[in-house]
Amino acid sequence: MALDPLVRRTAPRFGSESARMLPQTRIAGPMPWVMAIMIALTVMAAGAGLALNNVATNARDEISGGITVQVVEGAPASRERQARAAVSLLRARDDVASVRRVPDEELADLLEPWLGEAANDADAVPTPALIDVRLSGPVTAPRLRELRAQLLAQVPAARLDAQAGWLAPVFEALRSLQYLAIGLVLLLAATSVAAVWLAARSALGTNRDTIEVIHHLGGTDGQIARIFQRSIGIDAALGGLAGLMLGIGAIFVLGQQFAALGSGLVAGGTLDWRDWLAIAAVPVAGIVLAVLTARFTVIAALRRML
């Protein structure tokens, strides 16, 4: 037999054959399923966090510069006169972007769930006149003070409220939920790392003989780590894809149910293309995390060998 000098002494690397160095137990093994569950939960948490962010951003944009003026006057004629005066005064100001007197019918509709038919009877339950005002630029305390003083001079029954003020607790709650979603994503990422670490260690133990043989044949730590990276990367990709589908399905179903509420606030939580791109990046990040975890775990274990 001719024994040609075959072996190059430098830059060794495994080709695609490296995938066969370890027995392939994916699908039957737990890794793809663990990854699928982790990715699905992460996608749902990320989707919820992004939707909450959109709700908060849209609501904040909507009420930024918003002021509600109430004319609290029991006598209908006086209330009407003062409301007209308030509208005229506000429209005359340069820093007011828009003024809208809320029609009495719309007001009655808003109050009907609480007052019933009495909401349509101005004599039975006197309701204040409402004026929705939008200032150009944000509502600051000095602007509000100055406007209140001017308004009260001509409309003594006027009450001013910055809309952002009474929605502040809602924003606080939304912010807390966003932090919760971020925390969940981080926890799930940490759990995924732990799962991959355990899987890599288990695979190392199961394949110790194979690793030792490759090591004795001159395989480098990088070569051996790449075998595991490839194997775990494929498992993570399969799991990630399944998890992404599952997570998107859950987001879609939840989205439908929230949309059915018909709430303006909830409608602001619709995910746009950037959000979907971020959600699609979750399994990619999961695969990268799994591959890096496998690499560091395997290399750390190999360093204990000569």
Next chain:
Amino acid sequence: MSGSEDSIVQFDNVGLRYGTDREVLSDISFTLYPGSFYFLTGASGAGKTSMLKLLYLAQRPTRGAIRMFGHDLITQPRHALPEFRRRIGTVFQDFRLIPHLSAFDNVALPLRVSGISESDIQKPVSDMLDWVGLDHRRDARPATLSGGEQQRVAIARAVIARPEILVADEPTGNVDPDMAVKLLRLFEALNRLGTTVVVATHDVQLLRKVPDSLIMRLDKGALSDPTGALRYPPRRGM
């Protein structure tokens, strides 16, 4: 360290102990030259396998110095060792075939580790399997091979990349006499091509089958030198 510049392996006062036990190898000093054929003999427990572990770099000595291929191995960083290992072919006593790979893939492993392309692997591996009489079992997994067949696959794997040193631990222990002679002829063929061969065996009959071989004898961890091979450079190109 003393020794000739053209030696391929040099041990100088090497000692090896596992944990806190007594030394399994003590004050081992010898020089191996390129193109030589050595038998390492000794009774069971004499330290043959430990000596081979030092030779195929599975173990560092607890004392002494080792030079290999002109380099001081004791001071080599860990990441430099794979390159040395790729220049050494090893036949393990327990074969250590990878159970889920076919005979072909087991033999091809050293070439794949060395980065040889798949197209350059097919023919030499087939030729090698043919030479050891196992081409018809190329797709068989180790579990379906007999002990002798597994040993032949292990030997084929050790020599496929044409190593500069071949280290074999009882390579003919599980094969019939005809196959043992055939395998020794393969080792001799490699030796003629320049590979230094070290075969550990307790079979004295085997020593007579390679007349020009040199003998190292281990006894309770100490090395003796019945042919003078370890003190003087042997003939080249045997």
